[in-house]
Amino acid sequence: MAYAYLIWFLLCQFLVFVSEIQAKLPAVIVFGDSSVDAGNNNFIPTVARSNFQPYGRDFNGGRATGRFSNGKIATDFISEALGVKPTIPAYLDPAYNISDFATGVTFASAATGYDNATSNVLAVIPLWKELEYYKDYQKLLRAYLGETKANEIISEALHVISAGTNDFLENYYAMPAGPGSRRTQFTITGYQDFLSDIAQNFVKSLYNLGARKISLGGLPPMGCMPLERTTNLMGQHECVERYNNVASQFNGKLSGLVLKLNKELPGIKLVFSNPYFAFMQIIRRPALYGFDVTEVACCATGMFEMGYACARDSMFSCTNADKYVFWDAFHPTQKTNRIIADHVVKSALAKFL
Ligand SMILES: *[C@@H]1O[C@H](CO)[C@@H](O)[C@H](O)[C@H]1NC(C)=O
Numbered sequence: 001m002a003y004a005y006l007i008w009f010l011l012c013q014f015l016v017f018v019s020e021i022q023a024k025l026p027a028v029i030v031f032g033d034s035s036v037d038a039g040n041n042n043f044i045p046t047v048a049r050s051n052f053q054p055y056g057r058d059f060n061g062g063r064a065t066g067r068f069s070n071g072k073i074a075t076d077f078i079s080e081a082l083g084v085k086p087t088i089p090a091y092l093d094p095a096y097n098i099s100d101f102a103t104g105v106t107f108a109s110a111a112t113g114y115d116n117a118t119s120n121v122l123a124v125i126p127l128w129k130e131l132e133y134y135k136d137y138q139k140l141l142r143a144y145l146g147e148t149k150a151n152e153i154i155s156e157a158l159h160v161i162s163a164g165t166n167d168f169l170e171n172y173y174a175m176p177a178g179p180g181s182r183r184t185q186f187t188i189t190g191y192q193d194f195l196s197d198i199a200q201n202f203v204k205s206l207y208n209l210g211a212r213k214i215s216l217g218g219l220p221p222m223g224c225m226p227l228e229r230t231t232n233l234m235g236q237h238e239c240v241e242r243y244n245n246v247a248s249q250f251n252g253k254l255s256g257l258v259l260k261l262n263k264e265l266p267g268i269k270l271v272f273s274n275p276y277f278a279f280m281q282i283i284r285r286p287a288l289y290g291f292d293v294t295e296v297a298c299c300a301t302g303m304f305e306m307g308y309a310c311a312r313d314s315m316f317s318c319t320n321a322d323k324y325v326f327w328d329a330f331h332p333t334q335k336t337n338r339i340i341a342d343h344v345v346k347s348a349l350a351k352f353l
């Protein structure tokens with residue numbers, strides 16, 4: 001009797017163990033801009049690229065993949081921390097196929113935004129097109145694994161959205177005011193609402209395509225990017241307060257949207273992943289994390305270079321990127337990406353495990 005009970009007990013333990021394994025995330029699927037692009041832009045005609053040195057110099061084997069970083073980007077670290085895989089490949093990269101993408105893929109495109117007008121600035125992939133690629137991906141996945149298994153992956157996978165910075169800094173504030181410019185069409189609050197509506201429609205589209213676990217990413221303190229500090233002549237190269245306030249306000253709207261959609265869409269688990277305060281803490285107290293430099297970036301002079309300019313003047317680049325918060329004038333180093341990813345996993349994404 002006791003023996004049978006022991007067997008029964010062990011069997012139960014085993015089933016709990018198995019269900020825990022199965023409850024793990026099968027894949028991480030990514031949409032957005034350069035914060036999460038792993039090289040899609042290498043395969044479209046645009047200048048928004050980073051598939052050359054010194055980009056990637058601290059990546060596996062020093063490969064410049066098209067990530068805007070000296071190494072990995074935040075979604076690579078998120079995928080790794082959630083036990084999925086150490087890096088997430090780009091959908092347009094022919095070196096990978098559906099057997100790789102079945103456990104994770106990024107449709108992101110550097111220099112894109114929620115707004116179609118933002119992706120037009122440097123002729124990159126608009127967000128609606130990333131969604132079209134995702135539909136194609138679902139077809140490939142069904143052909144590869146069968147309907148049932150593919151649907152299971154889609155509903156269990158973590159879907160990550162990270163965009164918005166470019167809508168403000170590459171488009172709204174950067175494009176000359178004039179007929180058709182967003183600055184002429186919208187107040188800043190109106191533009192935030194316009195973007196937030198697009199984010200809402202995007203989440204609903206993912207939901208209608210079967211996604212249930214979704215992370216909507218907030219904006220970093222974008223007024224602290226080296227490019228913005230360099231041009232802040234009146235403000236002694238401090239962070240641009242106005243841009244940080246816009247990021248905070250927009251984050252407030254996205255966070256409200258997340259609350260609303262969780263009530264509205266049955267079965268959805270939508271979280272708001274907010275990098276703002278963790279990022280601000282790094283910028284205010286860099287020494288706590290072993291950083292020496294926050295105002296300028298590692299690559300080239302660190303004041304304004306990114307993409308091709310970063311490569312052209314790379315003889316000026318720093319030797320140890322781990323001492324720098326920013327890798328180029330617009331993007332964090334791998335080390336910053338890891339800290340932010342760990343924070344977001346602990347504060348928002350751990351509930352998906
Ligand atoms: C994917 O690529 C691998 C390695 O190149 C190959 O062995 C495999 O057959 C491919 N799978 C599919 C489904 O195309």
Ligand SMILES: *[C@@H]1O[C@H](CO)[C@@H](O)[C@H](O)[C@H]1NC(C)=O
Nearest residue numbers: 114115116117126128129198
């Ligand atoms: C963006 O462009 C796509 C394709 O032309 C269109 O379907 C979509 O409505 C546009 N989005 C907005 C917000 O205008």
